[in-house]
Amino acid sequence: MTPLLSVRDLRIAYSGSDVVHGVDVDVPDGPYGVGLIGESGSGKTTIARALLRLHPVSGGSVSFDGQDVLGLRGAALSEYRRSAQIVFQDGDGALDPRMSVYSTVAEPFAVHRTVPRSERRARVALLLDEVGLPADVSTRYPHQLSGGQRQRVVIARALALEPRLLVLDEPTSALDVTVQERVLRLIERLRAERGLAYLLISHNLAVVDRLCESSVVLYRGVVMERGSTVTLLSRPLHPYTRALRAAVPEIGVTRPPLTHVATGASTPGAPTGCVYADRCPLAVEICRTETPALRELDGRDVACHRAEEATAAGS
Numbered sequence: 001m002t003p004l005l006s007v008r009d010l011r012i013a014y015s016g017s018d019v020v021h022g023v024d025v026d027v028p029d030g031p032y033g034v035g036l037i038g039e040s041g042s043g044k045t046t047i048a049r050a051l052l053r054l055h056p057v058s059g060g061s062v063s064f065d066g067q068d069v070l071g072l073r074g075a076a077l078s079e080y081r082r083s084a085q086i087v088f089q090d091g092d093g094a095l096d097p098r099m100s101v102y103s104t105v106a107e108p109f110a111v112h113r114t115v116p117r118s119e120r121r122a123r124v125a126l127l128l129d130e131v132g133l134p135a136d137v138s139t140r141y142p143h144q145l146s147g148g149q150r151q152r153v154v155i156a157r158a159l160a161l162e163p164r165l166l167v168l169d170e171p172t173s174a175l176d177v178t179v180q181e182r183v184l185r186l187i188e189r190l191r192a193e194r195g196l197a198y199l200l201i202s203h204n205l206a207v208v209d210r211l212c213e214s215s216v217v218l219y220r221g222v223v224m225e226r227g228s229t230v231t232l233l234s235r236p237l238h239p240y241t242r243a244l245r246a247a248v249p250e251i252g253v254t255r256p257p258l259t260h261v262a263t264g265a266s267t268p269g270a271p272t273g274c275v276y277a278d279r280c281p282l283a284v285e286i287c288r289t290e291t292p293a294l295r296e297l298d299g300r301d302v303a304c305h306r307a308e309e310a311t312a313a314g315s
């Protein structure tokens with residue numbers, strides 16, 4: 001079956017220097033979740049923005065429902081922007097501080113002229129109800145809302161145009177644990193009720209485990225491993241996936257971000273050899289000279305010269 005969103009060999013640069021080096025991701029039609037996992041600086045937000053045509057790419061292709069997204073112009077681009085919506089992490093300036101909740105959620109109706117003015121109040125009320133907000137928040141402004149309420153407003157606005165795809169960029173990482181749980185439940189419910197497909201960006205494996213059928217593990221703009229989330233979490237083969245997994249023995253429990261797991265920081269740069277070599281306990285000479293290709297092994301795709309050793313070790 002053709003995926004709803006299909007990304008091939010995506011390359012993205014800042015000021016001429018590549019930070020995303022040939023990423024492939026598929027998102028099937030909903031209800032379906034794909035996790036994009038990786039620590040801070042690995043290129044997740046950059047990919048999300050490029051998929052929504054908010055940042056130019058330096059190469060590769062993106063297709064949505066069979067259409068070439070990167071070539072869309074005018075009315076076709078506007079239509080794509082209705083069908084695919086992005087939810088940024090709270091605090092990323094997602095809400096205009098001068099706009100009330102009502103104006104924020106109703107704005108897409110006006111911009112895309114999908115709902116006549118006379119019906120907008122009722123539609124906004126339905127959306128607020130759908131994301132679990134009381135009707136009286138509609139007259140409030142962002143600074144009068146809690147972090148969890150603001151994130152619900154962002155989600156209500158994203159849902160206003162009945163998208164087929166949501167890109168959720170760390171939707172809960174700025175929220176405290178209880179509020180996080182409520183937003184996760186909201187995503188689960190919307191997925192079931194609306195049949196949504198989503199790309200869920202997270203550095204929290206427990207979140208991805210709960211909401212995503214398949215996952216892609218990214219490190220410094222390169223895919224390390226991808227496959228079904230169950231396979232990756234139960235038998236990770238890539239040393240980086242294994243390090244992430246080892247840090248969350250009790251998957252299913254919401255935990256703090258995993259950035260403390262490994263040492264060092266993700267920095268951009270054209271990769272020669274394996275991008276993980278500086279931090280990999282298994283690195284050998286070939287890892288520094290030859291870039292490991294993503295290849296199929298034991299029911300998933302993995303980019304590591306020594307992945308067989310993890311299979312042999314029975315992990």
Ligand SMILES: Nc1ncnc2c1ncn2[C@@H]1O[C@H](COP(=O)(O)OP(=O)(O)O)[C@@H](O)[C@H]1O
Pocket residue numbers: 014019038039040041042043044045046047266267268
């Ligand atoms: N506006 C920008 N200008 C230059 N470099 C950027 C910019 N935004 C992000 N980067 C760099 O691109 C890389 C990927 O960043 P980002 O996509 O934000 O990662 P993530 O979302 O995984 O934390 C990082 O090395 C980051 O420093």
Ligand code: SF4
Pocket residue numbers: 238239240274275276277278280281282283284287292303304305306307
């Ligand atoms: S290719 Fe080498 S450095 Fe890269 S993850 Fe595998 S063993 Fe480690």
Ligand SMILES: [Mg+2]
Pocket residue numbers: 044045046169
């Ligand atoms: Mg980010």
